[in-house]
Amino acid sequence: MTLLQVSDLTVIRRARVALEGVSFALGAGECVGLVGANGAGKTTLMRASLGLLAPSRGSSSIAALPPAARARKVAWLPQTREVAWPVSVRELVALGRIPHGRRASASDAAAIDAAIAAMGLNGFEERTATRLSGGEQARVLIARALAQDTPLLLADEPIAGLDPAQQMTTMSLFREFAGKGRTVLCALHDLGLAARYCSRVLVLHKGRLIADGRPETVFDAGILATAFGIRAHFEIGDNGPLFQPLEVL
Amino acid sequence: MRWRLFTLLTLLVALLFAASLLTGPADIGVTESLRALIDGKGGATVLVMREIRLPRALLGVMVGAGLGLSGAALQGYLRNPLAEPGLIGVSASSALGAVLAIQSGLAATLALALPLAALAGAVLAVLLLLLLSGPRGGTLALILAGIAVSALATALTALVLNLSPNPFAASEIVFWMLGSLADRSMRDVWLALPLMLAGGAALFSLGRGLDALTLGEDAAQSLGIRLPRLRLVMVAGVAAVVGAATAVAGVIGFVGLVVPHLLRPLVGARPSALLPASALGGAAVILAADIAVRLIAPERDLKLGVLTAIVGAPFFLHLIYKTGKEAP
Numbered sequence: 001m002t003l004l005q006v007s008d009l010t011v012i013r014r015a016r017v018a019l020e021g022v023s024f025a026l027g028a029g030e031c032v033g034l035v036g037a038n039g040a041g042k043t044t045l046m047r048a049s050l051g052l053l054a055p056s057r058g059s060s061s062i063a064a065l066p067p068a069a070r071a072r073k074v075a076w077l078p079q080t081r082e083v084a085w086p087v088s089v090r091e092l093v094a095l096g097r098i099p100h101g102r103r104a105s106a107s108d109a110a111a112i113d114a115a116i117a118a119m120g121l122n123g124f125e126e127r128t129a130t131r132l133s134g135g136e137q138a139r140v141l142i143a144r145a146l147a148q149d150t151p152l153l154l155a156d157e158p159i160a161g162l163d164p165a166q167q168m169t170t171m172s173l174f175r176e177f178a179g180k181g182r183t184v185l186c187a188l189h190d191l192g193l194a195a196r197y198c199s200r201v202l203v204l205h206k207g208r209l210i211a212d213g214r215p216e217t218v219f220d221a222g223i224l225a226t227a228f229g230i231r232a233h234f235e236i237g238d239n240g241p242l243f244q245p246l247e248v249l
Numbered sequence: 250m251r252w253r254l255f256t257l258l259t260l261l262v263a264l265l266f267a268a269s270l271l272t273g274p275a276d277i278g279v280t281e282s283l284r285a286l287i288d289g290k291g292g293a294t295v296l297v298m299r300e301i302r303l304p305r306a307l308l309g310v311m312v313g314a315g316l317g318l319s320g321a322a323l324q325g326y327l328r329n330p331l332a333e334p335g336l337i338g339v340s341a342s343s344a345l346g347a348v349l350a351i352q353s354g355l356a357a358t359l360a361l362a363l364p365l366a367a368l369a370g371a372v373l374a375v376l377l378l379l380l381l382s383g384p385r386g387g388t389l390a391l392i393l394a395g396i397a398v399s400a401l402a403t404a405l406t407a408l409v410l411n412l413s414p415n416p417f418a419a420s421e422i423v424f425w426m427l428g429s430l431a432d433r434s435m436r437d438v439w440l441a442l443p444l445m446l447a448g449g450a451a452l453f454s455l456g457r458g459l460d461a462l463t464l465g466e467d468a469a470q471s472l473g474i475r476l477p478r479l480r481l482v483m484v485a486g487v488a489a490v491v492g493a494a495t496a497v498a499g500v501i502g503f504v505g506l507v508v509p510h511l512l513r514p515l516v517g518a519r520p521s522a523l524l525p526a527s528a529l530g531g532a533a534v535i536l537a538a539d540i541a542v543r544l545i546a547p548e549r550d551l552k553l554g555v556l557t558a559i560v561g562a563p564f565f566l567h568l569i570y571k572t573g574k575e576a577p
């Protein structure tokens with residue numbers, strides 16, 4: 001089943017091509033990493049796919065939906081971690097239930113509890129969200145997106161600013177989420193984590209999709225040199241995929 | 250906890266409303282005045298209660314609730330605790346409309362001219378605002394457009410005062426702009442009520458969208474909130490409520506700023522819960538202030554807007570100071 005179909009997506013802003021002719025489809029059960037150098041168009045691609053940004057050309061199956069229906073299909077975790085008011089952690093996570101109707105129901109409470117537990121936030125429910133540390137706040141916002149309980153989750157650098165254990169916990173949570181027939185597309189800078197946790201990697205370079213496939217096919221010397229300008233070592237050893245950057249070309 | 254707060258605020262508004270009905274230069278007993286209000290027997294007392302004190306108390310509730318509600322909605326939308334109805338230029342434009350009505354002499358010949366001109370000013374401000382900030386303009390565009398509209402309206406008001414050939418008209422304008430609920434009639438109530446109700450209903454409908462905006466504009470949109478629509482409803486609602494309030498009471502500042510700020514911690518900072526709380530809180534503050542101006546200087550006609558500014562401004566400075574110290 002296809003959860004997201006993007007065709008020929010092109011975004012031109014102020015005469016600069018931010019995204020050019022990007023096409024791909026996401027099926028159910030995938031944990032997809034979106035990688036590329038800074039300014040390669042990762043955020044633009046996700047926002048245009050969501051319909052938050054009007055493309056100059058091309059289409060996205062999700063963007064075509066009416067806003068309320070879209071919000072039940074896909075959750076979006078922006079990179080900017082904005083929490084405007086000092087609400088409690090539980091209230092913040094509960095915002096993820098907005099697309100599911102006005103009246104608070106038992107399924108709302110269950111989804112909120114599950115999201116809080118998944119992000120290891122038990123005991124934090126009544127804390128004020130704006131007074132948490134950066135990492136804690138990031139986890140609360142991921143929990144908010146999980147509480148939305150959608151088949152598809154798009155996350156923009158969700159693990160930036162988390163410590164190594166939290167990064168791995170979050171990535172395995174995403175993989176587990178994908179294992180339940182849902183799909184995650186997350187922009188990542190850590191190619192090592194992308195190699196270990198993602199079943200599929202999309203590589204963007206200057207607004208174009210230059211590679212799309214399993215980590216071992218995508219992390220090829222030529223693609224890495226083009227997209228990142230680096231040389232790296234990649235192997236699938238006894239401990240799973242290992243990616244080690246070696247030098248800047 | 251929230252229900253207790255709402256019950257307390259409602260009780261407070263009811264008490265202050267009763268106190269407002271019982272405050273005034275005419276020395277009338279409690280039972281006598283209430284009886285005159287209800288059964289309409291008692292000559293002059295009936296006149297005082299029904300024609301002077303009742304509209305004054307009703308306008309106190311309406312204007313206060315409108316200002317508190319608009320402040321809470323604007324702060325929620327702009328995600329800025331320093332936002333207030335005056336910020337988007339509606340108060341200033343509304344005042345300009347009224348000033349023009351006084352200056353041109355229309356207000357003297359036609360009693361409805363002043364409130365109608367104030368409303369026209371508010372509507373024009375909104376149209377200009379939407380034109381300046383564009384159909385999909387963001388928060389910053391709206392604030393900047395608001396500042397521009399506000400500055401323009403203030404400058405034009407100053408120009409009218411400057412060119413005023415008649416010193417009496419000029420002083421009437423200045424007094425009107427200070428803001429007051431004295432000498433209003435039931436006609437003012439009926440004029441403002443429909444707009445206040447329509448605008449208030451529009452603002453109350455925004456609760457969920459404002460809650461979602463806690464996470465920023467992108468996240469709110471991804472939660473299914475139609476931001477352009479929310480923005481339009483909010484601006485129109487604020488224009489109707491603040492335009493109507495300014496039309497009947499002049500410019501009354503700081504209520505829309507201080508009331509939401511004070512009540513925010515008591516509702517757990519949730520924007521949707523802050524809307525009704527600020528409406529009640531605003532009504533209580535205006536009723537109390539309007540009682541105070543009658544008690545402090547009964548013979549001098551102290552203006553309500555002057556009192557709210559004198560009490561509100563230092564209080565707000567204190568709040569800013571406190572917030573600054575608490576910030577990490």
